[in-house]
Amino acid sequence: MKKILMTGNEAIAEGALQAGCRFYAGYPITPQNELIAYMARHMIEAGGVFIQAESELAAINMVFGASAAGARAMTSSSSPGVSLKQEGISYLAGAELPAVIVNIMRAGPGLGNIWPAQSDYFQATRGGGNGEYRTIVLAPSSVNEAYNLVQDAFDLADKYRIPVMFLGDGILGQMMEPVLAHSQRLSACSRVNQLPAKEWALTGCKGRNPNLAASFRLAEGVLEKHNMHLQQKYNEIRSNEQNYEGLFLDDAQVILVAYGTMSRIAKGAVNRLREKGIKAGLIRPVALWPFPVNAFTQNKKLKIRYLVIEMSYGQMVEDVRLAVNGAWPVDFLGRSGGGVPTEDEIIKRVLF
Amino acid sequence: MKKIFSRPESLRDVPTHYCPGCGHGIAHRLLAQAVDDLGIREKVIGVAPVGCAVVAYDYWNFDCCEAAHGRALAVATAIKRVRPENIVFTYQGDGDLAAIGTNETIHTANRGENLTVIFINNAIYGMTGGQMAPTTLLGQKTATSPRGRNADSEGYPLKISELLAQLPAVKYIERVSLHSPQEVLKAQRAIKQAFQNQIENKGFSLVEILSPCPTYWGMSPDQAVEWVKETMSKEFPLGRIK
Structure with missing residues (x-):
């Protein structure tokens, strides 16, 4: 381990890479721009995929695809951009795909301004998209905690097959503090291997029946049954993950x-x-x-x-x-x- | 007796929900046949749209992914980047690809993503009950253009394939039709070519298929096929665009 001085945005990006995040798609917005820039610099050397998406909608749906294909995937934005991602988050929840979505909150409503705020608490904790779903929401209070907590975010996302919102504000994103970081990037497998294999992932159907990643459940009773399953999962999370x-x-x-x-x-x-x-x-x-x-x-x-x-x-x-x-x-x-x-x-x- | 023609392995033996005379059933089969012919069924990951083909994955016998309305190419971009060894395609209608998803369509093509796109153009929104599509012809009556599409207020039929052909990273675009056995065979060749391009890492390939929708055109299946031949293919000329 070594001490590195970095911004909260950079610490979240580096923590994600340490957690085995190997897909990132994002779109520029203040005050989270250091995060997307850090990913642009370092994701390829980590052996992953970085895409600057054409919009927040594209970015969250790229995360949907990457997660369906089995990758640990993340996107980040700030308040107005996170509003645009809500449809995709609802789909992730419905299809039970793990993902980490970072919101470095700025003041609203609307375009608001770029000053720090905590005014997206309702959106994050109540589910800003359509339908009844929950996301785990984590909120670090220091740059060092952000580095570590985002790694937990990926583990929780995979464990429960759920999108995890990672909530900071403009101060945390921009502020520089020392981070006690791994001196080398761990291999992507070191954490992921401790978790069950993603047998549901889309990899091509060689040697098995075809897999499907979808939130659509049209037949009578099927969606109600699935939603009951989601509610049971949410109750399990309520019991296990208070922090x-x-x-x-x-x-x-x-x-x-x-x-x-x-x-x-x-x-x-x-x-x-x-x-x-x-x-x-x-x-x-x-x-x-x-x-x-x-x-x-x-x-x-x-x-x-x-x-x-x-x-x-x-x-x-x-x-x-x-x-x-x-x-x-x-x-x-x-x-x-x-x-x-x-x-x-x-x-x-x-x-x- | 030797069996010389059968259902492709990539197409499940189940009835579809499509209306009589709809082109989706033919297009699904052509796609499944191309996948079988190229021996890629176990490597394919299909991305289904929102629209009439929303449950296409119930009919195809390989891995599939849902996409929100218009976002199929964002989803497909990520799947292919994460798994470049797999063969990834999207199957999208005109509303999905050329209205709500135009941004994703243009930027995925402009990045030259190594993907295969099957674009079903039937000049209407079928799933929601026959509303005006970006590709609806001038004068064509729909639920939301009850007096016929008027260029002054609704603009012109959007020729998205010709637009995409301008982009340097796009490798292959062909417009085909399902209005006769001869055209169906051409469609089969084009779909196979679009997959072959991906196998050879050539880049973005799109096949636009003019497809009949008798139900919301208010026609019999025969009349619908004739309309594709005589009217629709005049507005959307068939052949290789790029």
Whole structure:
């Protein structure tokens, strides 16, 4: 391992290559351009395929084809571009094809601007495309975590045959931090070989019956049966894959809840509040779906107040309220359109 | 007695859902025959469209992939890049290839992807009930051009094959028809050629097939075949385009 200084965008790209991602298609959009450029430079030397697609639609559908053909495949974009990918994500979910989709969020709605935001939480966690489906959603809070977590994203995608959304924001994508990275790129097989072979992949039907990758299920009852299977899979993921970081949860009476970049500012606020003698704590969801509801069901003896902080006008707060289910008050502080809540604003709200 | 003619192995022995007189059944068989003749059934990966041929994979006996409406060539591009040793084709209608998927069509051709494209032009949207297609003829009445296609408001029939022929990376384009046994044999040769080109790594090959749709043209199967011969093939001239 060695320490490398890189942007979040580059760390996600390098982490993906380390995970055995051997197909990437993307389309330029700020603030994720370092990611597509990194893939253009390094995918071929890793023995994979890089394509600058003609559109976001083409890119996500290329990922569909690459995944159907058995490759670990990824695309990346930023908010308006991810909106364009939603149809393809719905098809991936319906056809049960694994894929990783990176969204380095910028402010909206519409073209919005290129400042950081967390306003695509609903789109990512509720499924922005048609039909009822779920995607696993992971949200790193540092460049080093992004490098490692994206590797988990590929494993989860393959394990459950599901698209995984990887959610960062413009700050995380652009910011440079040290990454403890593998000094050599591992062979694509080293991780993939630990997983079951993709017997469903399209490889040509030599020695077996033909395979089909499709989401279309026209005959009566067939789609309902398939959707029940998807729901069972989603319930399994809800049980197995909750992922969060807790800070001072044993004695905290004011628990801040924040993810991604926002959680680092919240962590600073927690430390300053502790210096003032206030028993503050932090829940940082690492997985946004499945939402880590278990983090909110601990320690029922203490009187607790939650404060959810987001770079949005209140999206994850709905999941916190569902998890808390009225047991404790849940307050909210958020800014969007490029605004980022500061430590001072958080502390002021807690002390108010 | 020696058997000299039979169903290709690449075509399953099942009834299709296509209407009487529809060209898809013939086109499916020609494609399956070409795959058998070239001995590539175990290497082929087909990409089915959204449109009347959405479940073509129920009829073909080899690996297949679905594509969202218009995105068949993006899907096929990736499959072929990931598995260059396989033979990859798309089978698309006029709405899929020349309306909602025009961007993918032009850019896949412009990259010179080593793919085979079977393009079914029947001048109408069949699956959704007979609406105007980009290839609908001037004056042709459809559900969404009830007074006949008018150039002033709906533009002209889109000759996507001639457009694609301008691109330097495109290797082979031929327009064929299914209106007579003689033309069907020419279509068979063209489809085989388009696969042969891919086997030889020559690049992007497309066969446009003029195909009858009696149901939504409001004709008998005989009249539909005659219309392809006398009217449609005047607007879309047959033969090698590139």
